[in-house]
Amino acid sequence: MINENSEIILSVRDLRANVDGTEILKGLNLEVRAGEIHAIMGLNGSGKSTFSKVLAGHPDYEVTAGEIHFKGQDLLELEPHDRATSGIFLAFQYPLEIPGVSNRDFLRVAFNAHRKARGEDEIDVFDFDDLIEEKLNVVKMDASFLDRSVNEGFSGGEKKRNEILQMALLEPALAILDETDSGLDIDALKTVAGGVNQLSTSDNAVVLITHYQRMLDYIVPDYVHVMADGRIITTGGKDLAKELESRGYEWVLEADRTGVTA
């Protein structure tokens, strides 16, 4: 939902970043306002996932130039966990398995870290159980998942639903979904998309990173950006995704090379 008067949640200017000394992001610009859903599409290696990791503060990614402002703060000044408690949430492309840590404990510790950052008291085990049972409905997850180790032995679809469960619990101002749709069957995709739609409000924003137009049938973006060679080279509405699906990326890349507007 576009509302030009709403708060700017994320503002990225001329962002450049390296991995292992190789420049991956080469001058990226993006502005996201409250209430908006953005899709970033692009070929493999265009820098989409790197961008998501840089936003979350992964230590392997070195920002060499540019700036990122998140709700008015300089995001690059913040440690990864401070970014999270300030309202950034990254749904991982490959959620990690953490043997020995129960999902329930993990979620409670994360939730309490957020409360603590807001200056609120930690909630106890029982109150937390009530809260999390409620959130399970968002992604139609069975309570038995809470007592298993984090993501251990989960199917691909279960891991992605578990990511959205975390999003439902932590209520971020900006959720970045990194290829959350990859490898999902259609039922799991509908569940995940349904969860994201339920969580989208006029106060928060979502950035979907995807290869495929398919998810955008269920989560309708306000903007579709095409990334290539570490930059956003074109931006359109939801129809751009359909056009990319039928025509491929070559025409956009060509237009960018020749400087002709698509």
Place this chain on the structure above:
Amino acid sequence: MASSTAEVHSRMTADQRDAYLKGLVQGAKAAVPKALALETVRSRAEALLNEHAFPSARDEDWRFTDLADLLAHNFVAAGEATVGEADVADLRLPETAGAQVVVVNGRISAERSQFQNLPDGVIVGSLQSHLDLQIVERLAQASGHHEVFTALNSVGFQDAVVVWLPRNTVVETPLQIIYLSQPEETPLLVQPRCLVVAETGSALTLIEDFGGLSAAPHFTNAVTELWLDANAQLTHSRIQREGAGTFHIGKTAVTQARDSQYIGTAVDFGARLARHNWEIYQTGEQTTTKIYGLGAIAANQHIDTHSLVALSHPHGVVEQQHKVIVDDHAHSVFNGRMAVAQKAQLTNASQLNRNLLLSDKARVDTKPQLEIVADNVKCAHGATVSQLQADEIFYLQSRGISAPQAQRLLIYAFAMEMLETISVETLRSRLASTISKWA
């Protein structure tokens, strides 16, 4: 590294080491109470000691565990001693009330022990009061007595905790044995001994708890023999949390008859140097053996677990997991031997050793040792040595958990997997809280 280890050992010649061992043996013998002469047991052990040398780094079994620091002390066999209730209170578990044996300097303290919650017919007490049992058939008869430190204990133990479960007796209350050493100015040699006989169809949960009263140097040389007759079930926790100056060498020898089940968890948190020789011998078919180990060490601590599971009958099931957290300059050694003889067909065995290094200076030596003669068996094994995974920490950070808190959570999780095998809840939660403080 091998050369420097050899140098340390070479501070004492083989002759000097033998003289040292003789001194320990003579001292230990002299301290034996007359009522416990046990001529057969003692003389066999002494004969064995005369033929064996004090271990050095040249012995394969002691390659990574340097006893030079132990040799630097002249340990004197401990005498009778007492402890105050305050020294014991923290170790007593509510679940074991009325079934607690307190052993001080190798002798049972009647004053501190409690026996009222044990069913009729079950014997728990001092060897001196139970010499009429068929002790000689069991005491010091377990395989694995051919070893210097076990023989040293057999020569010199001053008392033994005897636990005897008659046929088909199920003991509901877990039995806790608390071993303490009351330090003196001279460093002491303390030699606790325990004999458990679980007759056919009986069941028991046993906790052996080696506590530390002081950081002064002393030498605990403990031997526990566990006999599981047919279809018996024994769940055993061996907790070693001795003081920072202790040298702890322990033997657990388990003999399993057919259809018996042994579940053991060994926890090593304490001592300056600790060696646990954990030996399981199968004497009948279809035995189940589950052994779990957890070590958490820092500073200059050294722990060494040498386990042996010897299978000689079909349909045996063995599951072993051994996990160690090593910080600072600490050093962990694991040698997991499984001997599967020709007759042990259809054995299903697995062994996993995982080590978590928290410092660049920490050291781990691990060696699975599978000796499989039988041709129709499943034996899986693996060993890993790793640091905390940066990606796991980042995943937790991305959910608002700070890096130090993420590390604590991961260390705790690593350890809890082993502690969850301990069924007595208060013990499990106390050990867990040690880990969370530690991490």
